[in-house]
Amino acid sequence: xxxxxxxxxxxxxxxxxxxxxxxxxxxxxxxxxxxxxxxxxxxxxxxxxxxxxxxxxxxxxxxxxxxxxxxxxxxxxxxxxxxxxxxxxxxxxxxxxxxxxxxxxxxxxxxxxxxxxxxxxxxxxxxxxxxxxxxxxxxxxxxxxxxxxxxxxxxxxxxxxxxxxxxxxxxxxxxxxxxxxxxxxxxxxxxxxxxxxxxxxxxxxxxxxxxxxxxxxxxxxxxxxxxxxxxxxxxxxxxxxxxxxxxxxxxxxxxxxxxxxxxxxxxxxxxxxxxxxxxxxxxxxxxxxxxxxxxxxxxxxxxxxxxxxxxxxxxxxxxxxxxxxxxxxxxxxxxxxxxxxxxxxxxxxxxxxxxxxxxxxxxxxxxxxxxxxxxxxxxxxxxxxxxxxxxxxxxxxxxxxxxxxxxxxxxxxxxxxxxxxxxxxx
Numbered sequence: 001x002x003x004x005x006x007x008x009x010x011x012x013x014x015x016x017x018x019x020x021x022x023x024x025x026x027x028x029x030x031x032x033x034x035x036x037x038x039x040x041x042x043x044x045x046x047x048x049x050x051x052x053x054x055x056x057x058x059x060x061x062x063x064x065x066x067x068x069x070x071x072x073x074x075x076x077x078x079x080x081x082x083x084x085x086x087x088x089x090x091x092x093x094x095x096x097x098x099x100x101x102x103x104x105x106x107x108x109x110x111x112x113x114x115x116x117x118x119x120x121x122x123x124x125x126x127x128x129x130x131x132x133x134x135x136x137x138x139x140x141x142x143x144x145x146x147x148x149x150x151x152x153x154x155x156x157x158x159x160x161x162x163x164x165x166x167x168x169x170x171x172x173x174x175x176x177x178x179x180x181x182x183x184x185x186x187x188x189x190x191x192x193x194x195x196x197x198x199x200x201x202x203x204x205x206x207x208x209x210x211x212x213x214x215x216x217x218x219x220x221x222x223x224x225x226x227x228x229x230x231x232x233x234x235x236x237x238x239x240x241x242x243x244x245x246x247x248x249x250x251x252x253x254x255x256x257x258x259x260x261x262x263x264x265x266x267x268x269x270x271x272x273x274x275x276x277x278x279x280x281x282x283x284x285x286x287x288x289x290x291x292x293x294x295x296x297x298x299x300x301x302x303x304x305x306x307x308x309x310x311x312x313x314x315x316x317x318x319x320x321x322x323x324x325x326x327x328x329x330x331x332x333x334x335x336x337x338x339x340x341x342x343x344x345x346x347x348x349x350x351x352x353x354x355x356x357x358x359x360x361x362x363x364x365x366x367x368x369x370x371x372x373x374x375x376x377x378x379x380x381x382x383x384x385x386x387x388x389x390x391x392x393x394x395x396x397x398x399x400x401x402x403x404x405x406x407x408x409x410x411x412x413x414x415x416x417x418x419x420x421x422x423x424x425x426x
Contacts, residue, residue, distance in 0.1 A: 004114060006121040007414025008106060009160065009407075010099065010143070011035055012075040012185030012220060013380060016410035017106040019114065025418060027411050031109045034058065037101055039069040039088045049089030053105040061303065070303055073220055074098050076186055078139035079130035096145035103150035120154040122413045123147055124163050126182075127189040127214035156417065159212060160184070161191035163412035164378040167403050169195045170415070176373040177210075179362075181391070182409065183381035188354050189214035190361055192372075211365040215357040219313075219381035222347050224260040226309045229346045230324055230335040232256040235293040241283040251280050255293060265302045274298070292331045299329050316342055317383045343386035355390050369394045376401050378408040 007018040007027075012035060019029040033054030038061045040050045049069075052060040061070050069088050077083050077095045085092045111117055129139035140157070147155045161180040168178065172195060180191040192210040237256045240248035255277065258264040267273065274297065281290040296302065308326050315322035316339050326333040343351070362369065375395050381387065382405055391400055404411070 002120060004118055005417050006110060006118055007410050008121050009124045009410035012073050014406060015102050016407050017110050018410040018414040019110055020414035027414055029113055030407055031106055035074055035102055037071040040064055041068050042089050051101055053101055078142050079135035081135060096142045099146035100149035103146055107150050119152055121152045122156045122158050122417050124160040124409055124413050125157050126160055126187040127212050131216055158413050158416050160409050161189045163409040163416060164376060165193050166412035166415040167408045168376045179372050179375045181375060181377045183379035184218045185220045186218045187214050188217055192365055213361045217350050217354055221350050222313060223309050225347045227260045234289055234333045236290040239284050239287050239289055241280050243283055268297050295329050295331055301328055312337055317385055351386055374401055375399050378405055380405055
């Protein structure tokens, strides 16, 4: 009989694996890594390209002077129907292949810790990978394939908010109506659950779950909002190009839409797009801001710039104002961002969508804000002040609780195995 199983939270920004000891019914070890991949440029054309995972991907990316293929937010590729595969070096990689690198890394780390080859795992999935059911199913299928490539044979899938619920349930003394709000890099998921107080896991989840739902908005969207508002003007948004004298035109919107998203920035790194941007540079009077865009793409500075954006966003969880500063290869950007501007201008639209979804979600379940006993908030994005303020306003600060924002889901996924009623979604 197996003694250990794994709970795995494959996230947009970070991924975690928790080891559950089935005899003691306790999680004994946790592994956490950034959900990043880096493929080095091969020394000889056509050779296999080495891949690095997690923190090592960052180190190798910097060590190789940002030359190579750096991948972030890989989870967002799962529901993308247009992504069939991508060539890196001399190999073609499907979405499940890319995801499997992260699962393999986590499994190998845990297996080495235990000295065993564990083949059973509870793997989390968001309530919605995508609001299109066909794309959602595709994402689930790809994640299942990735888990099998990684060496798992007994695979159970569990909704990520339910993982957080299992973590919180072990702390309660009375039965409670709990709204689990899980805010990750790519999605905001909600589960309305009647939790018991036995602390042993939900014995019959389907009877306890009142409702589940989610919206495809998360922390990456807030990063994109900052890029659009405070970054793109420095890369040419607002600049005119004049092909015909006396008839100035705005630069193509696609330039700025693509640099606001990590999974689209590579679209500009093609010969056709580089020629288009060069043309815009010439016909804008060699505007320095358009030159900044050229440098951003040619020098592969997207990762570095988004790290500064993320740093600013995190800074606003503690400060009332932060400075977004970036200086590299002739690009000089410095922007002050106040918490007020961040809330009421930069991320206002996405905040409104999340709040609107939450209101409709509870209305559809015929549950009022006052009926909720506890709101358990988890996920790194839950620390964003304006987002938390929405819940304070609607539920009252006394009802808000949180655990380990980055690891609650992985730990709870492992504990959910004890209930023997994980959500199977084939």
